[in-house]
Amino acid sequence: MSWRIGPDAGLHQIASIRSIQTRPVRCIQVDSKSRLFLCSESYIPTHNTFLMAEEIRRAARLAVKYGVGIENEIWYGAPTFLQAKRVMWGRLKVAIPRSWLASRPNETLCVLRLHSGHIIRLVGLDACDNLRGSGLWFFGGDEWADCRPSAWLEVIRPMLSTTRGHALFIGTPKGFDHFRDCYLLGQPGGDPDYRSFLFTTEDGGNVPSEELVAARREMDSRTFRQEYCASFETYAGRVIYAFNRAENVVTKPFDIARPLHVGMDFNVNPMSATVWQEFGETVCQVDEIIMPTSNTDEMAAEIISRFGRDGFEPGRRTVDHITIYPDPAGSQRRSSSAGRTDIGILREKGFNVSALRSHPSVRDRINVMNRQFRSADGTIVATVDARCVKSIEAYERLVFREGTTEPDKTQGFDHLVDASGYYLYGRQKTNSGVLIGSLMER
Numbered sequence: 001m002s003w004r005i006g007p008d009a010g011l012h013q014i015a016s017i018r019s020i021q022t023r024p025v026r027c028i029q030v031d032s033k034s035r036l037f038l039c040s041e042s043y044i045p046t047h048n049t050f051l052m053a054e055e056i057r058r059a060a061r062l063a064v065k066y067g068v069g070i071e072n073e074i075w076y077g078a079p080t081f082l083q084a085k086r087v088m089w090g091r092l093k094v095a096i097p098r099s100w101l102a103s104r105p106n107e108t109l110c111v112l113r114l115h116s117g118h119i120i121r122l123v124g125l126d127a128c129d130n131l132r133g134s135g136l137w138f139f140g141g142d143e144w145a146d147c148r149p150s151a152w153l154e155v156i157r158p159m160l161s162t163t164r165g166h167a168l169f170i171g172t173p174k175g176f177d178h179f180r181d182c183y184l185l186g187q188p189g190g191d192p193d194y195r196s197f198l199f200t201t202e203d204g205g206n207v208p209s210e211e212l213v214a215a216r217r218e219m220d221s222r223t224f225r226q227e228y229c230a231s232f233e234t235y236a237g238r239v240i241y242a243f244n245r246a247e248n249v250v251t252k253p254f255d256i257a258r259p260l261h262v263g264m265d266f267n268v269n270p271m272s273a274t275v276w277q278e279f280g281e282t283v284c285q286v287d288e289i290i291m292p293t294s295n296t297d298e299m300a301a302e303i304i305s306r307f308g309r310d311g312f313e314p315g316r317r318t319v320d321h322i323t324i325y326p327d328p329a330g331s332q333r334r335s336s337s338a339g340r341t342d343i344g345i346l347r348e349k350g351f352n353v354s355a356l357r358s359h360p361s362v363r364d365r366i367n368v369m370n371r372q373f374r375s376a377d378g379t380i381v382a383t384v385d386a387r388c389v390k391s392i393e394a395y396e397r398l399v400f401r402e403g404t405t406e407p408d409k410t411q412g413f414d415h416l417v418d419a420s421g422y423y424l425y426g427r428q429k430t431n432s433g434v435l436i437g438s439l440m441e442r
Helices: 041-065 081-095 125-131 149-161 178-185 209-218 221-229 296-307 342-348 362-373 389-397 414-431
Strands: 072-078 111-113 119-124 135-141 166-169 260-265 271-279 282-291 322-326 352-355 382-385
Touching: 041 072, 041 081, 041 135, 041 166, 072 081, 072 149, 081 119, 119 125, 125 149, 135 149, 149 166, 149 178, 209 221, 221 362, 260 296, 260 414, 271 296, 271 414, 282 296, 282 389, 282 414, 296 322, 296 342, 322 342, 322 414, 342 352, 362 382, 362 414, 382 389, 389 414
Parallel strands: 072 119, 072 135, 135 166, 260 322, 282 382, 322 352
Antiparallel strands: 111 119, 260 271, 271 282
16 A cells, blocks of 8 residues: 655655554553652663653643643753654654654754644653753652652652652562662552562563573572662672682682683782682683782783693793783783783793783672672572682682672682682673783783
8 A cells, every 4th residue: 555645735655555464462561659669770761751742742731731830841961962863853843742842853962842832852860860850740850760860859859749640650670679668568568559560581572481581590599680680689698699609619729730810900909819610601710819018020920820831831830821810900000110011021931811801890700709609590600719819718708898899808818709809701802802912911
């Protein structure tokens, strides 16, 4: 079927209408004043973003129906303005009919002005103090766990009070934070003005079951529950919580015939390194090196002394079977009196060096370590030889600083954990085909 309207009509042309295969979808709306809504991250790009655009359109209709003053605006907010624009601006221009618009969309400020006089605006909550001054009829907050708690209590909530407006929050759980506190308000025994709902990735029906199985295999259990099951997970307690002495500590001495992989932390006091060997898909830590008040030259000499192989030249040991995964800061840090960088020193000694170009986030590195020690489906990739007593103690005793997601560095257990993290994270990136700064030279 084809239907065309002449260009003189000033209308859009329908070039063709064709039948396509239908796909099941589920649209969700929350019947409460606060309209709190929660779903896991894999679900966010589909239905809850659609829901947010629909709620904004609904708020515009209700503003006209109830005679809400035009000084009371309708907002979509995200942690930053650029994020708000990237996620919602295009969708919003599609969701709001052109016949409602009094003028062209303001592409710079991301503002839609309606014939009714009401304004729909995108805002960033990183500078929420600058948002004061106008009235507010509806607020939709996206990625609410990443937004400042003060944005709601000090700015948005008071602005809604004058119109008895309503709000909708959506996002992915990220620990016991203000988003969880808000979610609990909508649960039994909470605030009657709130309703909160939780939907998992599986509930969304858009992710194949085999993808969920793969994610369970590739993630540690805590991260899987947070990202795919919309579970609020506390980060209090142990950092390497998946490490279990009964399951991860083994007797597996150094195999002289196999290559070595060394994770290295460049902290001066102490310099720390963990030594690993790979056995197919699994890895085992076979040794540890801790050198108080030392430097990279001394650490390199110790590794050569322990693990170097006799070469053709008398008195010279080869290390081309050893790959070092160092702290990425070593590309800039200079611990020698000659001004050489730490990574440069390792290369001079003949080691293979596989260094990330930049620091991974602490959370990403920790998640990889936990997944290696035990993934969500119970798979154990990484084990530790029983002789590595200091490493075992560090894996068991490193904890988060109270009230944060940052490891507590005051007890000294972080150095060996960092060293192992550089290797395990770097190994995953290498195996996944992600380009890293291999053999980095400065």
